[in-house]
Amino acid sequence: MTPQDQIAIRISSAEIAARVEDLARDIRAAMPDDTLMVPILTGSFVFAADLVRALARVGADWPLDFMTLSSYGSGTASSGKVEIVRDLRETVSGRAVLLIDDILDTGNTLLFARNLLRDRGAKDVKICALLDKPARRTVDLAAEFVGFSVADEFLVGYGLDKAGRHRGLPYIGSIEG
Ligand code: IMP
Ligand code: MG
Numbered sequence: 001m002t003p004q005d006q007i008a009i010r011i012s013s014a015e016i017a018a019r020v021e022d023l024a025r026d027i028r029a030a031m032p033d034d035t036l037m038v039p040i041l042t043g044s045f046v047f048a049a050d051l052v053r054a055l056a057r058v059g060a061d062w063p064l065d066f067m068t069l070s071s072y073g074s075g076t077a078s079s080g081k082v083e084i085v086r087d088l089r090e091t092v093s094g095r096a097v098l099l100i101d102d103i104l105d106t107g108n109t110l111l112f113a114r115n116l117l118r119d120r121g122a123k124d125v126k127i128c129a130l131l132d133k134p135a136r137r138t139v140d141l142a143a144e145f146v147g148f149s150v151a152d153e154f155l156v157g158y159g160l161d162k163a164g165r166h167r168g169l170p171y172i173g174s175i176e177g
Contacts, residue, residue, distance in 0.1 A: 007156065007166070007173035011148055016130075016158060016172065017050070019147045024054035027098065027128060027145055033062070035096045038088065040113060041068040043102035046159035046167065047130045047147075051100060062098075065090040071109045080138070082112035093121035102159050103150075104129040107141040114141070131155065131172070 037055075039048035052064065068086035097117050104110055104127070114125045128145035135152040156162050157169030166175075 005166070006176040007169070008176050009171045009173045010150070010155060011158075011172040013158075013170040016147070020047070020050050020054045021057075023128060023145055023147055024051060024058050024060070027051075028055060028058045028060045030144070031060075031098060031126065032096050033060075035060075035062045035098050036090055036092060037062050037064040037098050037100060038067055038113075038117070039064070039100040040109065041066050041086070043159050043161065043167075044100050044130075047102055048100050051128070063090065067113065069109050069113060071112075080106070080108050082109055084116075091120075092117050094123055096124040097122045097126070099125060099127045101127070101129050103131040103133060103155070104141070104143050104146070105133050105136045107137050107139040110143070111139045111141045130158070131160075 037052065039045065055062065065088045066086070067088050069082055070085045071082045099110060099113050101110055110127055110129070114127065117125045126145070127143040129143040130147040132143060132146045132149045133152055134149060153174050154162065155172050155174055156166035157172045159167055160172065161167045162175060
């Protein structure tokens with residue numbers, strides 16, 4: 001039996017829901033109608049599901065395709081080396097792309113993704129990250145759309161995991177102890 005982790009709530013589900021609506025309005029106003037949304041799996045899947053529906057509520061019915069990138073393994077420290085685990089099926093040449101991720105941490109993953117899509121000829125690549133941990137950045141990268149700026153502590157819930165666990169929590173929290 002594994003003991004239950006004690007988790008301190010940092011961002012409640014109500015706070016997340018309200019912020020997702022704001023983000024959808026900002027994104028809708030800033031991006032063209034044929035924008036391709038690209039959530040980076042796996043951590044973004046809960047956020048992306050809510051953001052896509054918030055975008056639909058403000059009239060943005062945009063195509064979506066997933067890309068799975070890996071930089072972490074099962075630990076909590078970024079390796080810096082990013083791998084494409086599952087590539088897009090859509091072509092991005094000439095298109096505006098919105099990259100969607102759970103958290104902008106060191107920046108390695110999203111820098112890799114943005115450069116990849118630019119190299120493939122995307123005409124514009126913008127980044128939406130639910131969480132931003134600026135203290136952890138090791139590369140020069142900023143997201144155009146950020147839900148919450150957070151302190152340098154490891155977070156779980158709402159799609160974020162620790163060794164594969166806690167993704168289903170409705171809030172974002174920090175494991176205590
Ligand atoms: P990067 O360091 O910016 O490349 O972030 C890579 C990935 O690490 C993110 O997309 C998350 O999936 C994961 N990650 C970074 N910080 C955390 C955290 O605090 N909790 C859970 N996952 C994290
Ligand atoms: Mg991730």
